[in-house]
Amino acid sequence: MSDDFAKKFAEKLERERSEQHTKDEKFVQREALKKTLGPLLWGDLRDWLERTSGKINMELGKDEFLFENSPSSELFIRYAGPPAHLHLTFDSGANRLHCECSDGKGEYIVEISDTGEAYFRDPYHRSFSIEEIGQMLLAMLRKSRF
DSSP states (O other), X not given: OHHHHHHHHHHHHHHHXXXXXXXXXXXXXXXXXXXXXXXXXHHHHHHHHHHHHHHHHHHHTSOOEEEEOOOTTEEEEEETTTTEEEEEEEETTTTEEEEEETTEEXXXXXXXXXXXXXXXXXXXXXXXXXHHHHHHHHHHHHHOOO
């Protein structure tokens, strides 16, 4: 009986170690993907914001959304009426996007889906596409005051 217990116990330990090893490998792979895809996701968001703001300005026939010259890890957007600003910062080491304006602030983390695609996630574990987060940021800026 004691031998049977020892055998089952050893098998269980081996299985648990194998499962943990697999989890650890997946974690390392996801972190590597975040390091690669996070800055690309940030670049795509910057491009979307600039492109969409340009289209809105064109539709309005005036410059409502203005972009200030900023380093690649930051983005400053000013809204002309009523005056407000939005400051976005991307930390590539932590793969975090921080946004702040007078209406509020937020933080989003780069995550990797099971299919290997990068997306932003908020502290409530809700995921957002580039377009969804871009729309939220522009709406937040529009509602801000100074």
